[in-house]
Amino acid sequence: MPTLNLAGALRLLLLVAVFFAGVWSQSSGVIDEFIFYIPDIRYLAAQHLWLTAVSGSLAILVAIPLGILLSRPSMARIAESMMQVLNVGTTIPTLAVLALSMSFLGIGVVPAVFGLFVATLLPIARNTYAGLKGVSPALREAASGIGMSPVQRLLKVELPNALYVIFAGIRTALTINVGTVPLAFLIGAGGLGELIFTGIDLYDPVMMLAGAIPTAVLAIGVDILIASIAFIVVPRGVNPSRA
Protein backbone atom coordinates (compact mmCIF):
# COMPACT_ATOMS: atom_id res chain seq x y z
CA MET A 1 0.00 0.00 0.00
CA PRO A 2 1.67 3.22 -1.16
CA THR A 3 -0.13 5.41 1.44
CA LEU A 4 1.19 3.26 4.26
CA ASN A 5 4.66 3.53 2.87
CA LEU A 6 4.35 7.30 2.72
CA ALA A 7 3.16 7.43 6.32
CA GLY A 8 6.01 5.13 7.31
CA ALA A 9 8.54 7.34 5.58
CA LEU A 10 7.18 10.45 7.28
CA ARG A 11 7.37 8.74 10.64
CA LEU A 12 10.99 7.78 10.00
CA LEU A 13 11.79 11.34 8.96
CA LEU A 14 10.23 12.65 12.15
CA LEU A 15 12.31 10.28 14.27
CA VAL A 16 15.47 11.41 12.54
CA ALA A 17 14.52 15.08 13.08
CA VAL A 18 13.84 14.47 16.77
CA PHE A 19 17.13 12.67 17.09
CA PHE A 20 19.08 15.56 15.56
CA ALA A 21 17.18 18.09 17.64
CA GLY A 22 18.23 16.07 20.68
CA VAL A 23 21.84 16.00 19.52
CA TRP A 24 21.82 19.73 18.92
CA SER A 25 20.21 20.61 22.25
CA GLN A 26 22.64 18.37 24.09
CA SER A 27 25.67 19.84 22.39
CA SER A 28 24.53 23.44 22.87
CA GLY A 29 23.88 22.88 26.60
CA VAL A 30 20.18 23.76 26.45
CA ILE A 31 19.26 20.53 28.17
CA ASP A 32 21.56 21.18 31.10
CA GLU A 33 20.12 24.63 31.47
CA PHE A 34 16.61 23.23 31.30
CA ILE A 35 17.39 20.65 33.95
CA PHE A 36 18.52 23.50 36.17
CA TYR A 37 14.92 24.77 36.18
CA ILE A 38 13.26 21.46 37.05
CA PRO A 39 12.75 22.15 40.77
CA ASP A 40 11.17 25.51 39.83
CA ILE A 41 9.00 23.86 37.21
CA ARG A 42 7.83 21.26 39.69
CA TYR A 43 6.87 23.84 42.29
CA LEU A 44 5.24 26.23 39.84
CA ALA A 45 3.41 23.49 37.94
CA ALA A 46 1.79 22.37 41.19
CA GLN A 47 0.74 25.96 41.85
CA HIS A 48 -0.47 26.23 38.26
CA LEU A 49 -2.58 23.11 38.51
CA TRP A 50 -3.94 24.20 41.85
CA LEU A 51 -5.16 27.47 40.33
CA THR A 52 -6.77 25.53 37.45
CA ALA A 53 -8.35 23.03 39.81
CA VAL A 54 -9.85 25.62 42.12
CA SER A 55 -11.12 28.00 39.44
CA GLY A 56 -12.18 25.13 37.17
CA SER A 57 -14.18 23.27 39.83
CA LEU A 58 -15.85 26.46 40.93
CA ALA A 59 -16.76 27.20 37.32
CA ILE A 60 -18.15 23.68 36.78
CA LEU A 61 -20.12 23.86 40.01
CA VAL A 62 -21.71 27.14 38.99
CA ALA A 63 -21.96 26.73 35.20
CA ILE A 64 -23.72 23.37 35.02
CA PRO A 65 -26.57 24.30 37.36
CA LEU A 66 -26.77 27.65 35.56
CA GLY A 67 -27.02 25.90 32.18
CA ILE A 68 -29.65 23.51 33.52
CA LEU A 69 -31.64 26.35 35.02
CA LEU A 70 -31.60 28.35 31.77
CA SER A 71 -32.68 25.32 29.75
CA ARG A 72 -35.87 24.83 31.80
CA PRO A 73 -39.06 25.71 29.92
CA SER A 74 -40.04 28.23 32.58
CA MET A 75 -36.84 30.18 31.86
CA ALA A 76 -37.28 30.13 28.10
CA ARG A 77 -38.16 33.79 28.01
CA ILE A 78 -34.99 35.09 29.63
CA ALA A 79 -32.65 32.25 28.68
CA GLU A 80 -31.54 33.66 25.35
CA SER A 81 -30.84 37.12 26.74
CA MET A 82 -28.90 35.57 29.63
CA MET A 83 -26.82 33.63 27.13
CA GLN A 84 -26.14 36.90 25.31
CA VAL A 85 -24.91 38.46 28.54
CA LEU A 86 -22.59 35.52 29.05
CA ASN A 87 -21.44 35.77 25.45
CA VAL A 88 -20.54 39.42 25.91
CA GLY A 89 -18.73 38.31 29.06
CA THR A 90 -16.40 36.09 27.05
CA THR A 91 -15.54 38.76 24.54
CA ILE A 92 -13.77 40.66 27.34
CA PRO A 93 -10.13 39.52 27.15
CA THR A 94 -9.02 37.46 30.13
CA LEU A 95 -6.19 39.88 30.80
CA ALA A 96 -8.76 42.67 31.17
CA VAL A 97 -10.84 40.50 33.50
CA LEU A 98 -7.77 39.83 35.61
CA ALA A 99 -6.94 43.53 35.70
CA LEU A 100 -10.51 44.36 36.68
CA SER A 101 -10.68 41.73 39.40
CA MET A 102 -7.32 42.95 40.70
CA SER A 103 -8.68 46.44 41.05
CA PHE A 104 -11.54 45.12 43.18
CA LEU A 105 -9.96 42.20 45.00
CA GLY A 106 -6.35 43.33 45.22
CA ILE A 107 -3.29 41.23 44.46
CA GLY A 108 -2.83 37.49 44.93
CA VAL A 109 -4.59 34.22 44.50
CA VAL A 110 -8.18 35.38 45.10
CA PRO A 111 -8.50 37.81 42.17
CA ALA A 112 -6.66 35.33 39.94
CA VAL A 113 -9.04 32.52 40.79
CA PHE A 114 -11.95 34.87 40.22
CA GLY A 115 -10.67 35.97 36.83
CA LEU A 116 -10.02 32.39 35.71
CA PHE A 117 -13.42 31.35 37.03
CA VAL A 118 -15.15 33.96 34.87
CA ALA A 119 -13.19 32.91 31.80
CA THR A 120 -14.02 29.21 32.35
CA LEU A 121 -17.65 29.68 33.26
CA LEU A 122 -19.04 30.51 29.87
CA PRO A 123 -18.05 27.58 27.65
CA ILE A 124 -19.41 25.18 30.24
CA ALA A 125 -22.66 27.05 30.80
CA ARG A 126 -23.16 27.48 27.07
CA ASN A 127 -22.56 23.83 26.28
CA THR A 128 -24.76 22.67 29.14
CA TYR A 129 -27.54 24.91 27.88
CA ALA A 130 -27.06 23.92 24.23
CA GLY A 131 -26.71 20.25 25.10
CA LEU A 132 -29.96 20.20 27.04
CA LYS A 133 -31.78 22.27 24.44
CA GLY A 134 -30.51 19.86 21.81
CA VAL A 135 -32.23 16.86 23.37
CA SER A 136 -34.94 16.03 20.86
CA PRO A 137 -38.49 17.04 21.79
CA ALA A 138 -39.60 13.49 21.00
CA LEU A 139 -37.35 12.15 23.75
CA ARG A 140 -38.69 14.66 26.22
CA GLU A 141 -42.25 13.80 25.23
CA ALA A 142 -41.55 10.09 25.54
CA ALA A 143 -40.03 10.61 28.98
CA SER A 144 -43.00 12.64 30.19
CA GLY A 145 -45.42 10.33 28.43
CA ILE A 146 -44.26 7.26 30.32
CA GLY A 147 -44.71 9.11 33.58
CA MET A 148 -41.35 10.59 34.55
CA SER A 149 -41.49 13.63 36.79
CA PRO A 150 -39.60 16.71 35.53
CA VAL A 151 -36.66 15.90 37.83
CA GLN A 152 -36.54 12.25 36.75
CA ARG A 153 -36.70 13.37 33.16
CA LEU A 154 -33.76 15.72 33.70
CA LEU A 155 -31.61 13.16 35.49
CA LYS A 156 -32.45 10.04 33.52
CA VAL A 157 -32.99 11.36 30.02
CA GLU A 158 -31.95 14.93 29.42
CA LEU A 159 -28.60 15.09 31.25
CA PRO A 160 -27.33 11.71 30.02
CA ASN A 161 -28.15 12.71 26.46
CA ALA A 162 -26.53 16.14 26.84
CA LEU A 163 -23.50 14.79 28.70
CA TYR A 164 -21.26 14.45 25.67
CA VAL A 165 -21.80 18.08 24.72
CA ILE A 166 -21.38 19.21 28.34
CA PHE A 167 -18.07 17.36 28.55
CA ALA A 168 -16.94 18.98 25.33
CA GLY A 169 -17.58 22.32 27.03
CA ILE A 170 -15.66 21.33 30.14
CA ARG A 171 -12.78 20.15 28.00
CA THR A 172 -12.56 23.40 26.05
CA ALA A 173 -12.96 25.49 29.18
CA LEU A 174 -10.31 23.74 31.24
CA THR A 175 -7.82 23.70 28.39
CA ILE A 176 -8.29 27.45 28.01
CA ASN A 177 -8.02 27.76 31.76
CA VAL A 178 -4.62 26.03 31.88
CA GLY A 179 -3.43 28.22 29.04
CA THR A 180 -4.62 31.36 30.80
CA VAL A 181 -3.15 30.65 34.24
CA PRO A 182 0.29 32.09 33.22
CA LEU A 183 -1.39 35.52 33.09
CA ALA A 184 -2.26 35.09 36.77
CA PHE A 185 1.41 35.63 37.53
CA LEU A 186 0.88 39.26 36.51
CA ILE A 187 -1.38 39.81 39.51
CA GLY A 188 0.84 37.86 41.84
CA ALA A 189 -0.75 34.43 41.91
CA GLY A 190 2.29 32.48 40.73
CA GLY A 191 2.12 29.54 38.35
CA LEU A 192 4.29 28.75 35.36
CA GLY A 193 3.78 32.32 34.10
CA GLU A 194 6.54 33.25 36.51
CA LEU A 195 9.13 31.50 34.31
CA ILE A 196 7.56 32.67 31.05
CA PHE A 197 7.27 36.37 31.88
CA THR A 198 10.58 36.51 33.75
CA GLY A 199 12.17 34.72 30.82
CA ILE A 200 10.76 37.32 28.44
CA ASP A 201 11.87 40.19 30.66
CA LEU A 202 15.41 38.83 31.03
CA TYR A 203 15.57 37.80 27.39
CA ASP A 204 16.34 34.26 28.55
CA PRO A 205 14.73 31.92 25.98
CA VAL A 206 15.52 28.75 27.95
CA MET A 207 13.83 30.11 31.06
CA MET A 208 10.85 31.14 28.98
CA LEU A 209 10.66 27.69 27.43
CA ALA A 210 10.96 26.14 30.89
CA GLY A 211 7.66 27.85 31.60
CA ALA A 212 6.02 27.51 28.19
CA ILE A 213 6.69 23.84 27.47
CA PRO A 214 5.29 22.55 30.80
CA THR A 215 2.26 24.82 30.30
CA ALA A 216 1.61 23.24 26.93
CA VAL A 217 2.14 19.76 28.35
CA LEU A 218 -0.26 20.50 31.21
CA ALA A 219 -2.90 21.75 28.77
CA ILE A 220 -2.62 18.62 26.68
CA GLY A 221 -2.65 16.48 29.82
CA VAL A 222 -5.81 18.12 31.14
CA ASP A 223 -7.44 17.72 27.75
CA ILE A 224 -6.63 14.00 27.66
CA LEU A 225 -7.79 13.58 31.26
CA ILE A 226 -11.20 15.14 30.60
CA ALA A 227 -11.57 13.21 27.35
CA SER A 228 -10.92 9.95 29.20
CA ILE A 229 -13.41 10.83 31.91
CA ALA A 230 -15.99 11.60 29.20
CA PHE A 231 -15.19 8.31 27.51
CA ILE A 232 -16.01 6.43 30.69
CA VAL A 233 -18.84 8.54 32.07
CA VAL A 234 -20.93 9.24 28.94
CA PRO A 235 -23.25 6.24 28.27
CA ARG A 236 -22.19 4.14 25.31
CA GLY A 237 -25.40 4.70 23.35
CA VAL A 238 -24.83 8.47 23.17
CA ASN A 239 -21.05 8.49 23.07
CA PRO A 240 -19.76 9.02 19.53
CA SER A 241 -16.23 8.02 20.55
CA ARG A 242 -17.52 4.62 21.68
CA ALA A 243 -19.97 4.01 18.85
Add this chain to the structure above:
Amino acid sequence: MIRLDNLTKVFDTPKGAVTAADHISMEVPAGEICILLGPSGCGKTTTLKMINRIVRPTSGKVFIDGEDTSALDTQELRRNLGYVIQQIGLFPNMTIEENITAVPRLLGWDKDRYKRRARELMDMIALDADAFLKRYPSELSGGQQQRIGVARALAADPPVMLMDEPFGAIDPINRAVIQDEFLKMQQELKKTIMFVSHDIDEAIKMGNRIAIFREGKLVQYSPPDDLLAAPRNAFVESFLGEDRALKRLNLVKVRELASDEIGVVRPEDTLATALERIEGFGYQNAILMINDKRQPVGIIHRSVARTTSGYCRDHFQSVPTVVSLDDDLRKVASLMFAYDMTWMPCVDDEGRVCGQITQRAITHHLGSRYRATQSSGPGDDTGTPTPSAAEE
Protein backbone atom coordinates in the same frame (compact mmCIF):
# COMPACT_ATOMS: atom_id res chain seq x y z
CA MET B 1 -62.69 1.64 28.45
CA ILE B 2 -61.97 5.23 27.54
CA ARG B 3 -64.67 7.88 27.58
CA LEU B 4 -64.14 11.45 26.50
CA ASP B 5 -66.70 13.95 27.66
CA ASN B 6 -66.82 17.29 25.85
CA LEU B 7 -63.06 17.44 25.66
CA THR B 8 -61.97 20.83 24.36
CA LYS B 9 -58.63 22.47 23.73
CA VAL B 10 -58.20 26.10 22.80
CA PHE B 11 -54.68 27.28 22.00
CA ASP B 12 -53.79 30.92 22.45
CA THR B 13 -51.74 31.97 19.49
CA PRO B 14 -50.54 35.42 18.41
CA LYS B 15 -53.26 35.28 15.74
CA GLY B 16 -55.94 34.68 18.31
CA ALA B 17 -57.51 31.65 19.90
CA VAL B 18 -57.47 28.44 17.89
CA THR B 19 -59.80 25.63 18.83
CA ALA B 20 -57.83 22.47 18.21
CA ALA B 21 -60.42 20.14 19.66
CA ASP B 22 -64.03 21.15 19.99
CA HIS B 23 -66.26 19.33 22.47
CA ILE B 24 -65.09 15.85 21.60
CA SER B 25 -67.28 13.18 23.15
CA MET B 26 -66.73 9.55 22.39
CA GLU B 27 -66.28 6.20 24.01
CA VAL B 28 -63.96 3.32 23.25
CA PRO B 29 -65.19 0.02 24.69
CA ALA B 30 -62.67 -2.13 26.56
CA GLY B 31 -60.48 -4.26 24.34
CA GLU B 32 -61.08 -2.33 21.14
CA ILE B 33 -58.83 -0.28 18.90
CA CYS B 34 -60.17 3.14 18.03
CA ILE B 35 -58.42 4.97 15.22
CA LEU B 36 -58.44 8.76 15.25
CA LEU B 37 -58.22 9.67 11.61
CA GLY B 38 -58.11 12.91 9.70
CA PRO B 39 -55.95 15.35 7.75
CA SER B 40 -53.12 17.10 9.59
CA GLY B 41 -54.25 19.84 11.91
CA CYS B 42 -57.65 18.25 12.45
CA GLY B 43 -57.22 17.83 16.20
CA LYS B 44 -56.74 14.06 16.36
CA THR B 45 -53.30 14.25 17.98
CA THR B 46 -54.40 16.99 20.35
CA THR B 47 -57.32 14.83 21.40
CA LEU B 48 -55.04 11.86 22.02
CA LYS B 49 -52.55 13.92 23.98
CA MET B 50 -55.23 15.34 26.21
CA ILE B 51 -55.86 11.84 27.50
CA ASN B 52 -52.41 11.63 29.08
CA ARG B 53 -52.21 15.39 29.61
CA ILE B 54 -49.23 16.00 27.36
CA VAL B 55 -51.73 18.63 26.23
CA ARG B 56 -53.77 20.04 29.07
CA PRO B 57 -57.49 20.14 28.23
CA THR B 58 -59.15 23.56 28.31
CA SER B 59 -62.35 21.89 29.41
CA GLY B 60 -64.00 18.51 29.43
CA LYS B 61 -63.18 15.26 31.11
CA VAL B 62 -61.50 11.96 30.41
CA PHE B 63 -62.78 8.81 32.05
CA ILE B 64 -60.77 5.61 32.07
CA ASP B 65 -62.62 2.52 33.20
CA GLY B 66 -65.29 4.83 34.52
CA GLU B 67 -62.87 6.81 36.66
CA ASP B 68 -62.52 10.55 36.17
CA THR B 69 -58.81 11.02 35.49
CA SER B 70 -58.74 14.69 36.44
CA ALA B 71 -58.52 13.55 40.06
CA LEU B 72 -55.34 11.56 39.37
CA ASP B 73 -51.78 12.76 39.69
CA THR B 74 -50.31 13.37 36.21
CA GLN B 75 -47.33 11.02 36.62
CA GLU B 76 -49.47 8.31 38.12
CA LEU B 77 -51.97 8.63 35.28
CA ARG B 78 -49.27 8.40 32.63
CA ARG B 79 -47.64 5.34 34.19
CA ASN B 80 -50.95 3.56 33.71
CA LEU B 81 -51.26 4.49 30.05
CA GLY B 82 -48.97 2.90 27.50
CA TYR B 83 -47.68 5.60 25.17
CA VAL B 84 -46.11 5.07 21.75
CA ILE B 85 -45.09 7.99 19.55
CA GLN B 86 -44.18 8.25 15.90
CA GLN B 87 -40.60 9.33 16.56
CA ILE B 88 -40.35 6.21 18.77
CA GLY B 89 -38.48 8.17 21.42
CA LEU B 90 -36.33 5.36 22.76
CA PHE B 91 -33.79 6.77 25.19
CA PRO B 92 -30.47 6.50 23.36
CA ASN B 93 -28.50 6.60 26.60
CA MET B 94 -30.16 3.44 27.87
CA THR B 95 -29.84 -0.15 26.73
CA ILE B 96 -32.86 -1.89 25.25
CA GLU B 97 -33.45 -3.55 28.60
CA GLU B 98 -33.33 -0.23 30.44
CA ASN B 99 -35.67 1.25 27.87
CA ILE B 100 -38.32 -1.43 28.15
CA THR B 101 -38.13 -1.56 31.91
CA ALA B 102 -38.35 2.22 32.31
CA VAL B 103 -41.95 2.23 33.52
CA PRO B 104 -41.63 -0.81 35.82
CA ARG B 105 -38.58 0.83 37.37
CA LEU B 106 -40.51 4.07 37.85
CA LEU B 107 -43.20 2.02 39.54
CA GLY B 108 -40.59 0.55 41.87
CA TRP B 109 -40.67 -3.09 40.78
CA ASP B 110 -37.84 -5.19 42.16
CA LYS B 111 -34.99 -6.14 39.90
CA ASP B 112 -35.86 -9.82 39.37
CA ARG B 113 -39.38 -8.95 38.40
CA TYR B 114 -38.57 -6.30 35.83
CA LYS B 115 -35.74 -8.35 34.34
CA ARG B 116 -38.13 -11.24 33.90
CA ARG B 117 -40.68 -8.89 32.40
CA ALA B 118 -38.11 -7.60 29.88
CA ARG B 119 -37.60 -11.15 28.59
CA GLU B 120 -41.33 -11.78 28.42
CA LEU B 121 -41.79 -8.64 26.36
CA MET B 122 -38.97 -9.53 24.00
CA ASP B 123 -40.67 -12.88 23.39
CA MET B 124 -43.92 -11.09 22.75
CA ILE B 125 -42.42 -8.84 20.06
CA ALA B 126 -40.42 -11.75 18.64
CA LEU B 127 -36.94 -10.35 19.18
CA ASP B 128 -34.17 -12.46 20.68
CA ALA B 129 -33.69 -11.32 24.27
CA ASP B 130 -30.08 -12.43 24.58
CA ALA B 131 -29.09 -10.70 21.39
CA PHE B 132 -30.89 -7.41 21.98
CA LEU B 133 -31.35 -6.58 25.66
CA LYS B 134 -27.81 -5.29 26.18
CA ARG B 135 -27.69 -3.30 22.96
CA TYR B 136 -28.42 0.38 22.46
CA PRO B 137 -31.25 1.81 20.33
CA SER B 138 -28.83 3.24 17.76
CA GLU B 139 -27.72 -0.30 16.96
CA LEU B 140 -31.24 -1.36 15.89
CA SER B 141 -33.16 -0.89 12.65
CA GLY B 142 -36.18 1.40 12.54
CA GLY B 143 -38.63 -1.50 12.63
CA GLN B 144 -36.87 -3.12 15.56
CA GLN B 145 -36.81 0.21 17.40
CA GLN B 146 -40.54 0.65 16.96
CA ARG B 147 -41.17 -2.87 18.26
CA ILE B 148 -39.13 -1.92 21.33
CA GLY B 149 -41.20 1.26 21.57
CA VAL B 150 -44.36 -0.83 21.69
CA ALA B 151 -42.78 -3.19 24.23
CA ARG B 152 -41.87 -0.24 26.44
CA ALA B 153 -45.46 0.94 26.38
CA LEU B 154 -46.69 -2.54 27.29
CA ALA B 155 -44.14 -3.07 30.04
CA ALA B 156 -46.29 -2.41 33.09
CA ASP B 157 -49.28 -4.04 31.40
CA PRO B 158 -51.44 -0.90 31.26
CA PRO B 159 -55.08 -1.50 30.34
CA VAL B 160 -55.06 1.45 27.96
CA MET B 161 -52.60 2.33 25.22
CA LEU B 162 -52.24 5.62 23.38
CA MET B 163 -50.46 5.42 20.06
CA ASP B 164 -49.57 8.50 18.04
CA GLU B 165 -48.93 7.39 14.44
CA PRO B 166 -46.80 4.59 15.82
CA PHE B 167 -45.93 3.01 12.50
CA GLY B 168 -45.77 6.19 10.45
CA ALA B 169 -41.99 6.35 10.19
CA ILE B 170 -41.48 2.78 9.05
CA ASP B 171 -41.14 1.68 5.42
CA PRO B 172 -44.32 0.17 3.94
CA ILE B 173 -43.17 -3.45 3.92
CA ASN B 174 -42.01 -3.42 7.52
CA ARG B 175 -45.08 -1.44 8.48
CA ALA B 176 -47.41 -4.15 7.23
CA VAL B 177 -45.42 -6.77 9.13
CA ILE B 178 -45.49 -4.79 12.36
CA GLN B 179 -49.19 -4.05 11.97
CA ASP B 180 -49.90 -7.76 11.62
CA GLU B 181 -47.74 -8.61 14.61
CA PHE B 182 -49.45 -5.93 16.62
CA LEU B 183 -52.92 -7.17 15.74
CA LYS B 184 -51.90 -10.67 16.73
CA MET B 185 -50.63 -9.40 20.06
CA GLN B 186 -53.80 -7.40 20.57
CA GLN B 187 -55.90 -10.55 20.12
CA GLU B 188 -54.32 -11.89 23.29
CA LEU B 189 -53.75 -8.69 25.20
CA LYS B 190 -57.14 -7.05 24.60
CA LYS B 191 -55.93 -3.55 25.40
CA THR B 192 -58.15 -0.56 24.92
CA ILE B 193 -56.30 1.46 22.34
CA MET B 194 -56.53 4.98 20.96
CA PHE B 195 -54.51 5.16 17.80
CA VAL B 196 -53.84 8.26 15.72
CA SER B 197 -53.32 7.75 12.02
CA HIS B 198 -53.60 9.70 8.81
CA ASP B 199 -53.60 6.60 6.68
CA ILE B 200 -57.07 5.39 5.78
CA ASP B 201 -55.83 1.92 4.86
CA GLU B 202 -54.09 1.54 8.19
CA ALA B 203 -57.26 2.68 9.93
CA ILE B 204 -59.40 0.12 8.15
CA LYS B 205 -56.91 -2.62 8.84
CA MET B 206 -56.28 -1.86 12.51
CA GLY B 207 -59.44 -0.27 13.80
CA ASN B 208 -62.51 -1.70 15.45
CA ARG B 209 -63.83 1.82 15.24
CA ILE B 210 -62.75 4.86 13.32
CA ALA B 211 -63.25 8.45 14.41
CA ILE B 212 -62.93 10.98 11.61
CA PHE B 213 -61.83 14.45 12.65
CA ARG B 214 -62.06 17.71 10.81
CA GLU B 215 -61.05 21.14 12.05
CA GLY B 216 -61.22 20.10 15.68
CA LYS B 217 -64.58 18.39 15.41
CA LEU B 218 -65.45 14.72 15.49
CA VAL B 219 -67.34 14.23 12.25
CA GLN B 220 -68.09 10.54 12.27
CA TYR B 221 -67.42 7.69 14.66
CA SER B 222 -68.29 4.25 13.28
CA PRO B 223 -66.91 0.79 12.71
CA PRO B 224 -64.86 0.74 9.50
CA ASP B 225 -67.43 -1.11 7.42
CA ASP B 226 -70.19 1.34 8.35
CA LEU B 227 -67.88 4.24 7.72
CA LEU B 228 -67.06 3.05 4.21
CA ALA B 229 -70.61 2.05 3.43
CA ALA B 230 -72.22 5.16 4.82
CA PRO B 231 -69.94 8.20 4.95
CA ARG B 232 -71.73 10.92 6.86
CA ASN B 233 -71.03 13.85 4.62
CA ALA B 234 -69.09 15.03 1.62
CA PHE B 235 -65.93 15.61 3.66
CA VAL B 236 -65.81 12.07 4.99
CA GLU B 237 -66.64 10.77 1.56
CA SER B 238 -63.79 12.62 -0.09
CA PHE B 239 -61.42 11.73 2.73
CA LEU B 240 -62.20 8.05 2.31
CA GLY B 241 -61.59 8.32 -1.41
CA GLU B 242 -63.45 7.40 -4.55
CA ASP B 243 -62.42 3.81 -4.18
CA ARG B 244 -63.94 3.36 -0.75
CA ALA B 245 -66.12 0.49 -1.95
CA LEU B 246 -62.94 -1.34 -2.90
CA LYS B 247 -61.47 -0.61 0.52
CA ARG B 248 -64.40 -2.43 2.06
CA LEU B 249 -63.19 -5.55 0.31
CA ASN B 250 -60.47 -5.74 2.96
CA LEU B 251 -63.05 -6.01 5.69
CA VAL B 252 -65.14 -8.89 4.41
CA LYS B 253 -64.03 -12.49 4.52
CA VAL B 254 -64.90 -15.07 1.90
CA ARG B 255 -66.70 -17.04 4.64
CA GLU B 256 -69.38 -14.34 4.84
CA LEU B 257 -70.31 -14.40 1.16
CA ALA B 258 -69.45 -17.87 -0.04
CA SER B 259 -72.39 -20.01 -1.07
CA ASP B 260 -72.05 -23.71 -0.42
CA GLU B 261 -73.68 -24.49 -3.73
CA ILE B 262 -71.13 -25.22 -6.35
CA GLY B 263 -71.43 -27.16 -9.57
CA VAL B 264 -68.73 -29.76 -9.90
CA VAL B 265 -67.98 -32.78 -12.01
CA ARG B 266 -66.04 -35.92 -11.21
CA PRO B 267 -63.36 -37.48 -13.37
CA GLU B 268 -65.67 -40.33 -14.40
CA ASP B 269 -68.44 -37.98 -15.65
CA THR B 270 -68.80 -37.44 -19.36
CA LEU B 271 -68.19 -34.12 -21.03
CA ALA B 272 -71.86 -34.00 -21.90
CA THR B 273 -72.71 -34.02 -18.20
CA ALA B 274 -70.14 -31.32 -17.70
CA LEU B 275 -71.72 -29.12 -20.37
CA GLU B 276 -75.13 -29.71 -18.88
CA ARG B 277 -73.95 -28.61 -15.43
CA ILE B 278 -72.10 -25.60 -16.85
CA GLU B 279 -75.35 -24.42 -18.39
CA GLY B 280 -77.39 -25.46 -15.36
CA PHE B 281 -75.29 -23.47 -12.91
CA GLY B 282 -74.91 -20.58 -15.34
CA TYR B 283 -71.15 -20.70 -15.57
CA GLN B 284 -69.77 -18.77 -18.49
CA ASN B 285 -66.61 -20.63 -19.23
CA ALA B 286 -65.73 -23.60 -17.07
CA ILE B 287 -66.64 -26.03 -14.31
CA LEU B 288 -64.55 -27.48 -11.50
CA MET B 289 -63.58 -31.13 -11.33
CA ILE B 290 -63.00 -32.70 -7.92
CA ASN B 291 -61.70 -36.07 -6.75
CA ASP B 292 -63.17 -38.43 -4.14
CA LYS B 293 -61.80 -36.37 -1.28
CA ARG B 294 -63.51 -33.30 -2.71
CA GLN B 295 -60.17 -31.78 -3.54
CA PRO B 296 -60.07 -29.62 -6.68
CA VAL B 297 -58.09 -31.37 -9.38
CA GLY B 298 -58.93 -29.50 -12.57
CA ILE B 299 -61.37 -27.52 -14.63
CA ILE B 300 -63.30 -28.41 -17.73
CA HIS B 301 -63.64 -25.55 -20.20
CA ARG B 302 -67.02 -24.95 -21.75
CA SER B 303 -65.56 -24.88 -25.24
CA VAL B 304 -63.96 -28.27 -24.68
CA ALA B 305 -67.16 -29.73 -23.25
CA ARG B 306 -69.19 -28.47 -26.19
CA THR B 307 -66.97 -29.61 -29.01
CA THR B 308 -65.49 -32.81 -27.68
CA SER B 309 -66.92 -36.02 -26.38
CA GLY B 310 -65.38 -38.32 -23.83
CA TYR B 311 -64.72 -38.33 -20.11
CA CYS B 312 -63.80 -35.43 -17.94
CA ARG B 313 -60.66 -37.17 -16.65
CA ASP B 314 -59.12 -36.96 -20.12
CA HIS B 315 -59.90 -33.34 -20.89
CA PHE B 316 -59.32 -31.23 -17.83
CA GLN B 317 -56.88 -28.39 -17.32
CA SER B 318 -55.17 -27.36 -14.12
CA VAL B 319 -57.12 -25.30 -11.59
CA PRO B 320 -55.96 -21.69 -11.94
CA THR B 321 -56.57 -20.79 -8.32
CA VAL B 322 -58.75 -21.41 -5.26
CA VAL B 323 -59.46 -19.18 -2.29
CA SER B 324 -59.72 -20.12 1.35
CA LEU B 325 -62.65 -19.20 3.58
CA ASP B 326 -60.47 -16.83 5.61
CA ASP B 327 -59.17 -14.82 2.67
CA ASP B 328 -60.55 -11.33 2.32
CA LEU B 329 -62.52 -10.16 -0.67
CA ARG B 330 -59.72 -7.93 -1.84
CA LYS B 331 -57.62 -10.97 -2.60
CA VAL B 332 -60.56 -12.69 -4.25
CA ALA B 333 -61.35 -9.72 -6.47
CA SER B 334 -57.74 -9.42 -7.45
CA LEU B 335 -57.57 -13.11 -8.39
CA MET B 336 -60.81 -12.83 -10.36
CA PHE B 337 -59.36 -10.00 -12.40
CA ALA B 338 -56.05 -11.76 -12.83
CA TYR B 339 -57.61 -15.03 -14.09
CA ASP B 340 -60.60 -13.50 -15.84
CA MET B 341 -63.05 -15.52 -13.78
CA THR B 342 -66.45 -14.55 -12.43
CA TRP B 343 -66.44 -17.18 -9.70
CA MET B 344 -63.88 -18.92 -7.55
CA PRO B 345 -64.00 -22.26 -5.77
CA CYS B 346 -63.56 -21.97 -2.00
CA VAL B 347 -61.67 -24.57 -0.01
CA ASP B 348 -61.71 -25.22 3.73
CA ASP B 349 -58.69 -25.75 5.96
CA GLU B 350 -58.23 -29.32 4.73
CA GLY B 351 -58.24 -28.19 1.11
CA ARG B 352 -61.70 -29.62 0.34
CA VAL B 353 -63.99 -27.73 -1.94
CA CYS B 354 -66.80 -26.32 0.16
CA GLY B 355 -68.48 -23.74 -2.01
CA GLN B 356 -67.95 -20.88 -4.37
CA ILE B 357 -67.80 -17.15 -4.32
CA THR B 358 -69.08 -15.16 -7.29
CA GLN B 359 -68.40 -11.70 -8.54
CA ARG B 360 -72.12 -11.13 -8.40
CA ALA B 361 -72.21 -11.94 -4.67
CA ILE B 362 -69.39 -9.48 -4.01
CA THR B 363 -70.93 -6.61 -5.95
CA HIS B 364 -74.30 -7.37 -4.43
CA HIS B 365 -72.87 -7.28 -0.91
CA LEU B 366 -71.12 -3.96 -1.46
CA GLY B 367 -74.11 -2.48 -3.25
CA SER B 368 -76.74 -3.57 -0.75
CA ARG B 369 -75.10 -1.64 2.06
CA TYR B 370 -75.04 1.50 -0.06
CA ARG B 371 -78.65 1.19 -1.10
CA ALA B 372 -79.70 0.52 2.47
CA THR B 373 -77.99 3.61 3.79
CA GLN B 374 -79.09 5.83 0.97
CA SER B 375 -82.72 4.97 1.47
CA SER B 376 -82.52 5.30 5.25
CA GLY B 377 -82.69 9.08 5.03
CA PRO B 378 -80.71 12.08 3.84
CA GLY B 379 -77.43 12.67 5.65
CA ASP B 380 -77.05 16.07 7.27
CA ASP B 381 -73.84 17.99 6.83
CA THR B 382 -74.14 19.99 9.99
CA GLY B 383 -71.55 18.18 11.98
CA THR B 384 -72.72 16.36 15.07
CA PRO B 385 -71.70 12.77 14.65
CA THR B 386 -74.35 10.12 14.64
CA PRO B 387 -74.17 7.70 17.46
CA SER B 388 -74.00 5.05 14.80
CA ALA B 389 -72.55 2.45 17.10
CA ALA B 390 -70.63 3.93 19.91
CA GLU B 391 -72.03 6.82 21.82
CA GLU B 392 -74.20 6.11 24.74
